[in-house]
Amino acid sequence: MVDALPPAEWTARADLAGLVEALGPGNLRWVGGAVRDTLLGIPVKDIDGATPLPPQEVIARARKAGLRTVPTGIDHGTVTVLLPGGPVEVTTLRHDVSTDGRRATVRYAQDWADDAARRDFTINALYADPQSREIFDYHGGLADLAARTVRFIGDARERIREDHLRILRYFRFQARFGAALDPAAEQACAELAETLKGLSRERVAMELLNLLGLPDPAATVARMHSLGILPVILPETGPGEIATLERLIAAERMAGIAPDPMRRLAALLPATEGTAESVAARLRLSGKQRKRLACVAERNGSDGDDPRLLAYRVGMECAHDRLLIAGLPVGALDGWAIPQLPIKGGDVVAAGITAGPRVARMLRMVENRWIAEGFPDSARVAEILAECVSAEG
Incomplete structure (x- = not known):
């Protein structure tokens, strides 16, 4: 098993070394996605750090080193340091004082293990020393990562009761990284599915769209349905719509078209009048997203008769969506721009x-x-x- 973070492009950044120096020896470790993704050999998007220093001290030391900061989540201990190579979120070590399933009251901590214990999954609780690249694993995250198992830290039910959104996060991470299923996690998510009703609609929509934007979430979505989780947040979806999603993903892959979460959400909705509008309102989607869902919901058996006419009538994006969801070819639209009538x-x-x-x-x-x-x-x-x-x- 690895005991050190392998070299990566981001670990060699001079501006990150400057941040480490500014905060002082032993006061910063990389944590979460950057560590996990580097171990998996996949590109790192965001870099997060953890520190025993309180937020105001992070700000003071960064300022002394000439680094700009933004108090993006200072109430929960997070300061964003603006670096030339990209921003880094630095969060003070914490442990939960109380939770209600939607938000947590936290207290700053000095023990790295306390901070690790409040995180959601073992694979997200891996820390790395910026200089030695030594990995600190408090909950068996390295073994779970090697086995491609997404496992809650400690008792799954307790973790979910702390933050109900972790149910959806579990399935998103499972779809992205998982291979072996964790029966305890699956059962806990199923038992506590109803708690999702207490979350803000925006948070639910964000997680759902993040899941649907993954390369192939179809099997995970089907499992969410069979476990009674999908019906809580998307009761309109049945086995037929899940089969439609599977066909859409296959069609996207065949056509070399990138995944699109809104197109996939449309595939999960029956093409019945008012359904798309109702779902868009419930999930509090943007006006643009609502219009797109409504347009795709008008799909019918004649969409493939003349793809260019369809695109002229409904727009290129909606035409692509409707054709792909119907399993119809989109080649006629390749390289074609919707024309304007040349007279007025x-x-x-x-x-x-x-x-x-x-x-x-x-x-x-x-x-x-x-x-x-x-x-x-x-x-x-x-x-x-x-x-x-x-x-x-």
Whole structure:
């Protein structure tokens, strides 16, 4: 088993070494995702540090070294240090005083083991010394990482009661890193599924979309459904919709299209009137996200008849979504830009049509023929306009 963090691009950053020096010997360890992902050999996105120093001391020492800080979560001990290579969140060691399933009251600690004990999963409670790269593993996280097992620290039910969102986080991490299932974790999540109702809708939506954005979450989503967890947050989804998600993921892979969590959420919803709007409102999605779900919900069996016409009518994004969810080819849209009708009302008036309702009607006639002919160029549109005007008499 490894006992040191392997070299990585981020571990050699000079600005991180400057931060370590600013805080002083023994006062900073890397923790969480950066350590976990480096051990797995996957790119590191965010770097988090833990320190026994209180937040104000972190700020003072950083300022003395010429480093800018932002008190992003100072109430919970987190200070963001703005470095040339990217921000680093530095959080004071903590232990929970009380929790209610949504938020925790914490107290600063001096013991690294206390800080590790309040974290969610063993694979997220790995610490590394920035200089020696020695790994500190308080709960068997290295063994779980090697076995690709996502396991709660201590009693799973207790961890979930501290923060109900950990149910969804468990399945997201399981979909991303897991291979061997942890029966205790699965049973605890199932038993406490109803506690998800007490969470803010925004937090639920964030975790759900993060899960759906992973390369292939279909098996995990199916298991969440069978365990009674998905019905708590997405009761509209049934076995048919889960099968649709599986087909969509396969279609995305075949077409070389990147995962899109909103497209996948749309696949999990039945294409029935009002469902998408209801779900979007319940999850408090943005206006743009609501419109997208509603558009995709209008999918029907004729979507594949003319993909370009579909894209012209509903937009490129919605057309891609509807075709992929239906298992229809999207190749006709590759490299194609949605055109604009080359004429306007002034051109119709210039052709001899009196301004008023007749102009709008003539534009619709020309547009319909333009679409039927496959969006020809402006020269052909001028001919179509002349023909329509002549036919009007």
